Amino acid sequence: MKQADFVTLVMPFKDKVYRLAKRLLVSREEAEDATQEILLKLWRNKKKIGDYNNVEAFSMTMTKNFCLDRLKSKQAQNLKIVHSNYTDNSSSLQKQVEARDSVDWVSKIIEDLPEQQKIIIQLRDIEEYDYAEIAKMLDMNETAVRVNLSRARKTIREKLTNTHQYGIK
Amino acid sequence: MALNDIEKLLEKYNNAETSQQEEAQLKAYFASDNVASHLEHYKPLFQYFSQSQQEQFTKDVPLKTKKNTKLYQWISVAAVIVLMLGFLIPSLSQDQKTTWADYSEEEQQMYLETKQALAMLSSNFNEGTSSLNALELASENFNEGLERASFVTEFSETTNKLLKN
Numbered sequence: 001m002k003q004a005d006f007v008t009l010v011m012p013f014k015d016k017v018y019r020l021a022k023r024l025l026v027s028r029e030e031a032e033d034a035t036q037e038i039l040l041k042l043w044r045n046k047k048k049i050g051d052y053n054n055v056e057a058f059s060m061t062m063t064k065n066f067c068l069d070r071l072k073s074k075q076a077q078n079l080k081i082v083h084s085n086y087t088d089n090s091s092s093l094q095k096q097v098e099a100r101d102s103v104d105w106v107s108k109i110i111e112d113l114p115e116q117q118k119i120i121i122q123l124r125d126i127e128e129y130d131y132a133e134i135a136k137m138l139d140m141n142e143t144a145v146r147v148n149l150s151r152a153r154k155t156i157r158e159k160l161t162n163t164h165q166y167g168i169k
Numbered sequence: 170m171a172l173n174d175i176e177k178l179l180e181k182y183n184n185a186e187t188s189q190q191e192e193a194q195l196k197a198y199f200a201s202d203n204v205a206s207h208l209e210h211y212k213p214l215f216q217y218f219s220q221s222q223q224e225q226f227t228k229d230v231p232l233k234t235k236k237n238t239k240l241y242q243w244i245s246v247a248a249v250i251v252l253m254l255g256f257l258i259p260s261l262s263q264d265q266k267t268t269w270a271d272y273s274e275e276e277q278q279m280y281l282e283t284k285q286a287l288a289m290l291s292s293n294f295n296e297g298t299s300s301l302n303a304l305e306l307a308s309e310n311f312n313e314g315l316e317r318a319s320f321v322t323e324f325s326e327t328t329n330k331l332l333k334n
Binding site for chain 1 (some may be wrong): 185192224225
């Protein structure tokens, strides 16, 4: 496999890997490093890539494991928590300013979820994978994925409703 | 879409029973401007989801690095081999012939002949230097002549003084 082939293979899902890493590691730099690491690992094992029947799902599993390891490792204790990355969106400026705080709030709520639920929300609501794929990536059964997802969504709804009603920031 | 349907969909959504199409419908509804006021608080959620989808990984991945390090490894191996050869070669060449008896008769004769020829050359040089002694003598005579000439200049100076007086 040549470099160009590898890039075309990896291109469609490298952003997804990055977003999942960022969901788990929070800091953009950490997520970038993790993504780089994942892609390099894939590149090093490029001879075996043909054996995997779904490279994308495999990479997502790898990302999940890698990030959880990072969080457990000692280095992660110095992890910077930076979230200043919501500047780029397509809605109009006024709408953006209005929504900014509440959108920020959503990301904080998701950040507070347990890791497993964070991953599932990320994979389902942002990357829009179907349940079977998520189950395969996380090595769980579909029902467990649904249960976790439902819990996560309900938690988010509850917290959102509270902030909305009381205007608490 | 009717408000009733949306509420049903939201219920299904929270129970994680929606299909991807239904979720797309929800996203489309909350992206529009006419969201019912009692569902307003869902808006940032779906907005956040579609915003997060835009995020991209922009960093370059250095795929070539591995090959370079391999090359460096081989270069270092080559350097070590060269160093070891450098130590080995002189120690191998130490057992060369060192005494007069080690050389063959022919070599001994050649050595003597060259020695003779060099001796001849040096004796000729010595002759040349002895003939240079004559020149030395001549220069001594010149110096004597110069001394005499200085007497003459002294004499002319005194005559000049006499003439002034």
